[in-house]
Amino acid sequence: MPSSQVPDGTEVVVEVTPSWPRRRSPLTRGRALQGALPYLLILPVLVVIGAVLGYPLYKLVTLSFQRYGLFELIQRQGEWIGLDNFSSVLHDGVFWHTLERTIVFTIVNVGLTMVLGTLIALLLVRVSTWVRVLLTSGLVLVWSMPVVVAVQIWFWMSNFQNGILNHVLTQLHVGDFFQHDWYATTFSKLAMVTLLIVWGAIPFVTITVYAGLAQVPRELVDAAEIDGAGPLRVFRDVTFPILKPIFLILTSLSIIWDFGVFAQPYLLISPSNVDASNYLMGVYVYIEGYAQTNFGRGAAISLLMVVMVAAMSVFYVRRMVRMKDVQ
């Protein structure tokens, strides 16, 4: 084959039906290059991702079967211990409690985010234009807050000495919150983290759902209303079915993000106060693996977590790929 001299082009050449009757000349160098071009174009991205992600992912698997602490890190050689890390993790009550807490936390956070985000989107349809512009700009402002900044604001607002949250709640006669410590119990700590996450996540959901609402035909809603359907009926029978794909994608994205959340709980509960009583999966992996330099065991926890999230992502990825085929 003359074209076999062309580097990287050979496999493509074979595919291009070699016995095409009308072809006068064999494949030219230029043609083979054309075939190789897309591969050359994606090559740099593949190299970077392969080196910085592919290799660590492989390493994640091997590490989880090794004893690998600070000593091994310096030696750069772990000791193979089979499934010991996994059995240690799976027999640890902390793992199961953390998993359970994280699942409940994720359900509450995703539920609140989706419900409040959707309600605000529906509200956006009903208000005057100037309120809509104002509210949308406000949401974008919230959306743009860096997570670490948001944590510091929350920290300040819920400060037990002179936090504005205590002051406002006391003023509103919700109860006496003078010097109330919001970080006293696990429930209260995680509730503050939930507030922070839901606040930060609402803008994305609201703006996406609002964009979707614009695609619901006005006549359908009008027709339903003339037939006597109340707002709840209209939402259930008209709006929701049309927006279902958007809701599914937003929900699965939120589940994936909230399940693996790290910075908000770690920083808001504060690094010196996170412990087994208030771990979420992300924090648990970080503390037990990285911070305690028990890399082997940490890798086992990480691997379990990655597999769980990957299972949850299957839906989203399939959906996105299907859309790509349509386009």
Next chain:
Amino acid sequence: MTTATETTSAAATAAAQNGRRAALVRRERRRRISRAAWNLVGLAVFAVMVFPVFWMASTALKPDSEINSFTPTWFSTSPTLDHFRDAINRPYFWDAVKNSLIIVGVTVVLSIVLAFLAAVALAKYRFTGRSLFVVAMIGILMLPQVGLVIPLYVVLAKYHLTSDDPKRALTAVIITYMTFLLPFAVWTLRGFLLGIPKELEEAAMVDGSSRLGAFVRILLPLVAPGLVATSVFVVITAWNEYIFANVLLTNQSNHTLTVWLSYFTGSSRNTDWGGLMAASTLTAIPVVIFFLLVQRRIAFGLTAGAVKG
């Protein structure tokens, strides 16, 4: 007889018309009232959502006496820039600014160039392995980043990239950011490229341009807005990132702004709230500006085409 019925029917129509007009007026009034009620709800939601951001800026501008008072003031009566002065004079602030700028700058340039090449391949060519590549890109976006902290740290430590040497440490952070931003950039740019009609490019080629010429003269200007939007998103994400920067930048002088900010208070009870809020404001301002610039374009990237599909 007939006239009588006509008059009655005429009267009936008039009455009916009046009644209908009254109903219309009533409905119009009811609509206006409900619109006003919804507007009030909208304003309340706006107030609640924006309050934390307002409180940050407001606190940053207050003198300490107002901040530490038990009865908070909403707007300061004597605003001051002292806290901003304190914040930028804190140790390592300017180091952090410099590090953040270097990391963000290098990451955005490299990511956009590499991602653009791959996006062209995805948008303009059909090739074996294309679907697999797309699945890999989207799959990476879904990985829990904290789950990769350990293997990344171990691998980068192996190549001495987790040292205190700023060049090595920053390199480690940059290549890590690129890995997680490339899939996003490829995916978004591909969307922008698909929006360009193939005919335009073909027309240029018929007119005698080479493929490269067509690319530079036709494709590039058309995709420029997409490049800008994607770059801005990369800038924002890299600027805000915390987990990997915190793990990989062990030396204080190598910290980025977000890591610097996370160490602002430590765990002491006597926090300098004014300084903390001023520092938070300074960290947030570049992002807010950038975000307002491209919000419209980026908002739908992750769900693009969901309704159509």
